[in-house]
Structures are given as C-alpha cells and as structure tokens.
Amino acid sequence: REAAGEYKCALKYTEVGGGETFNLSGFQLEVIHTPGHTMDSICLYHHPTRSLFTGDTVLPYAISSPDPAGGGKIEYHLFTLRRLLSMDIDTVLPGHGSPVTTDGKKVIEGALTGVIRRMVGLETSWLEGAAKLAGKGYLEEAVFCCKKELEVDKENVGALELLGSSLNDLGRFQEAIEVFDKIGTFQKNNIYATVGKGYALMGLERYEESLRYFDDALKTNPKIKAASIYKGMALYLTGRIDEAMDIEEFQTEFVEKFKNWVSEKGKPSNPSDKP
Numbered sequence: 069r070e071a072a073g074e075y076k077c078a079l080k081y082t083e084v085g086g087g088e089t090f091n092l093s094g095f096q097l098e099v100i101h102t103p104g105h106t107m108d109s110i111c112l113y114h115h116p117t118r119s120l121f122t123g124d125t126v127l128p129y130a131i132s133s134p135d136p137a138g139g140g141k142i143e144y145h146l147f148t149l150r151r152l153l154s155m156d157i158d159t160v161l162p163g164h165g166s167p168v169t170t171d172g173k174k175v176i177e178g179a180l181t182g183v184i185r186r187m188v189g190l191e192t193s194w195l196e197g198a199a200k201l202a203g204k205g206y207l208e209e210a211v212f213c214c215k216k217e218l219e220v221d222k223e224n225v226g227a228l229e230l231l232g233s234s235l236n237d238l239g240r241f242q243e244a245i246e247v248f249d250k251i252g253t254f255q256k257n258n259i260y261a262t263v264g265k266g267y268a269l270m271g272l273e274r275y276e277e278s279l280r281y282f283d284d285a286l287k288t289n290p291k292i293k294a295a296s297i298y299k300g301m302a303l304y305l306t307g308r309i310d311e312a313m314d315i316e317e318f319q320t321e322f323v324e325k326f327k328n329w330v331s332e333k334g335k336p337s338n339p340s341d342k343p
Contacts, residue, residue: 084110097121102152104145106138111152119159120172126152128165128175131182142187149180150208181216184209193217195227202234210234223254232264241271259285263295266302275302293317 082090086101097112105124112121124132125148134140157172168175187209188197198213214231217224228251235244245268251261266281282299285292300318303311313319 086110100152102148104134104140104142104148105132106135106140107144108138109140109148113155113157117159118156118172119161120152120155120157121161123163125149126160126176126179127162128160128168129178130165131179131186142183146180146183146187146206146209149176149183152176153180180212184213188213194220195224195230198227198230198234202230207234207238211238225251225255225258228254229258229260229264232261232268236264236267236271239271241268244268244271257288259288259292259295262288263292263298266295267298270298270302270305275305278302279306297322 084090084099086099088099089096090099091097092112095114097114100111100113102109102111102122102125109123109125111123111125113119114121120126125145132145134142134145153173153176157176158170160168160172160175162168184197184201185192188200192200194213194217198210198217201207201213202210211231211234214227214234217227218231221227228247232244232247232251235241235247245265248261248265248268251258255261262281262285266278266285269275269278269281279299279302282295282302285295286299296315296317300312300315300322303309303315304318
C-alpha cells in the first residue's frame with residue numbers, strides 16, 4: 069500500500085494476506101503467506117497443475133537471504149519451507165532462474181536443507197545440527213537432520229536415539245516405536261531405547277504394556293530417574309495408585325502436579341503434554 073501510494077500507482081490493486089483465491093487470466097490461484105525472505109512474502113498456488121509461483125521464497129540451486137529491511141527472518145523461512153513441503157507441488161516457478169517442471173518438492177527440500185545449514189553452521193554434522201535444533205525446540209527440523217544423518221549411516225545409534233526422542237516430543241509415538249525397535253536390532257539392552265519405547269506406548273495409551281519397558285530399564289539400572297517417574301505415571305493411569313505412590317521419584321517430583329493435571333484435564337493421551 070505504501071509503495072503504491074509513493075509511486076502514485078494508477079492501477080487497481082488488492083491487498084492479500086493468505087488464503088484468498090483469485091482469477092488471473094483464467095487461472096484460479098491461491099495466495100499462501102510465506103514469510104521468510106520478507107515478512108510479507110507470498111506464493112501463488114495453482115491446484116490443478118500443482119504449480120507454485122515462489123518469488124524469492126524458493127530459488128532453484130540457490131538460497132535467498134532474509135531481507136531485514138522487509139522483516140525477513142531465517143526462522144520464518146524455516147517454517148514456511150516446512151509448510152510448503154507438506155503440499156503437493158510438482159512445478160516450481162521462481163522469481164529468478166528457470167522453472168522446475170518436475171520434482172518440485174526436491175527443490176523445496178533443497179531450500180530447507182540450505183536454511184538449516186545456515187542455522188547450525190555449514191561445517192556442522194547433521195547429527196550435531198539435529199542436537200542444536202532440538203535444544204532450541206525445532207523438533208521437526210531435528211527429525212529432518214537425523215534422517216539426513218541416517219542416509220549416510222543407517223546404523224548410527226546416536227541419530228536414531230535423537231530421532232526417536234524428537235518424534236516422542238512431537239507426539240508421533242508410533243513412528244518413535246519403530247525407531248526404538250530399530251535400535252534394538254543394532255544394540256541389545258539399549259536403556260535409552262527401552263525407556264523411549266515405554267514412553268511412546270504411554271502416549272498411545274498402552275499403559276500396561278509400557279510398564280514392562282520401564283521395569284526392564286530399572287533392572288539394568290535402578291537409578292534411572294525417568295524410568296521411575298514414567299512407571300509411576302503408567303501405574304497411576306491404570307488405576308494402580310497405591311503402587312504408583314510407592315515410587316519415591318514419582319511421589320516427590322511429579323505426583324502433585326500430575327494429580328492436578330489429571331483432575332483438570334482427564335487422562336492424558338500424550339505424556340509429553342504433562343507438566
């Protein structure tokens with residue numbers, strides 16, 4: 069609006085914010101708000117041909133830098149690219165460079181890879197990058213990095229452990245179970261995987277089944293605090309309250325908040341949502 073006024077634009081213009089659909093020369097285009105390069109960046113999507121006009125949001129073989137003058141931020145660009153990856157896109161029509169008429173998603177994934185590389189450091193390994201991102205709460209990106217690491221070394225236990233943990237925190241429990249089971253094929257009696265699978269089972273409301281995994285972990289190392297707390301949670305949720313209260317770690321560190329949470333919300337289906 070300011071630019072149109074400044075340059076005394078005589079043409080009619082319409083402000084959009086995302087979600088609108090308009091007709092351009094017979095083509096119905098959906099407006100998608102894609103902040104990142106600038107705060108007000110948009111892409112236009114043509115559903116019938118699965119084509120995306122990306123402007124500077126996605127550039128083939130290049131990564132557009134955020135424009136601070138336009139409110140651009142790399143974190144916004146990250147979220148935008150994640151959103152675009154979830155869409156059905158075959159063709160990418162960028163603001164610079166030639167159109168990409170096949171494998172549009174690969175171009176978007178390449179852009180996401182570049183943005184993540186910028187965030188964690190170009191010399192940082194995928195696993196180190198995943199750990200950095202997970203520590204900052206970028207769990208989807210941590211999953212992405214773990215999978216990149218596993219493309220190189222599918223038996224990298226550290227990458228599998230962090231992948232399973234991130235999936236648990238995202239509430240993607242069935243996927244987490246598959247990851248922890250895979251660890252079991254490489255390393256028997258991996259306590260991290262044992263506790264992680266029990267946690268995932270709780271997330272799926274399979275409380276009785278989860279107890280076996282917490283017990284197995286505690287047999288290996290009785291000092292694993294997380295296993296004791298999760299066991300108390302599982303017992304509580306199965307109605308075995310007295311047994312749960314006998315677990316000191318559960319009682320002293322968790323029970324009051326947990327009881328209040330249950331009384332307010334009902335039985336939780338996702339353990340990662342608890343206080």
